[in-house]
Amino acid sequence: MKPVSVCASLAEVRANIDRIDRQIVELLAERIGYVKQAPRFKNSADEVRIEERIEEVVSNVVARARECGACPDLVERIYRELIDAHIDLETAEYAALHGGEPSGRKA
Numbered sequence: 001m002k003p004v005s006v007c008a009s010l011a012e013v014r015a016n017i018d019r020i021d022r023q024i025v026e027l028l029a030e031r032i033g034y035v036k037q038a039p040r041f042k043n044s045a046d047e048v049r050i051e052e053r054i055e056e057v058v059s060n061v062v063a064r065a066r067e068c069g070a071c072p073d074l075v076e077r078i079y080r081e082l083i084d085a086h087i088d089l090e091t092a093e094y095a096a097l098h099g100g101e102p103s104g105r106k107a
């Protein structure tokens with residue numbers, strides 16, 4: 001992880017945020033590209049959302065957040081929302097691939 005530098009202005013804070021956001025979006029595009037492939041390896045709409053795997057992903061990122069000195073609770077919140085959004089995408093992808101109506105996010 002790149003060390004966080006001490007900024008001399010709000011403009012500098014924002015320039016750093018914008019730089020990081022560009023990197024995050026590039027990584028999200030890559031993550032989305034892989035999530036969209038998952039339905040090719042799933043045999044029913046019920047397999048789109050696998051709770052055990054969600055907990056594994058969350059546990060991995062929370063552990064990494066602790067190592068990086070990030071806020072684990074914040075990272076967990078972001079990831080649970082991120083995964084839900086990816087599952088919405090995967091649900092639509094599954095329906096397009098295998099036919100049928102996308103069932104959407106589970107409550």
Ligand SMILES: C=C(O[C@@H]1C=C(C(=O)O)C=C[C@H]1O)C(=O)O
Pocket residue numbers: 035038047048049050051053054057082083086087090
């Ligand atoms: C990609 C998968 O599908 C879903 C999406 C996940 C994710 O965005 O990380 C995790 C669990 C799955 O329910 C998977 O099963 O691995």
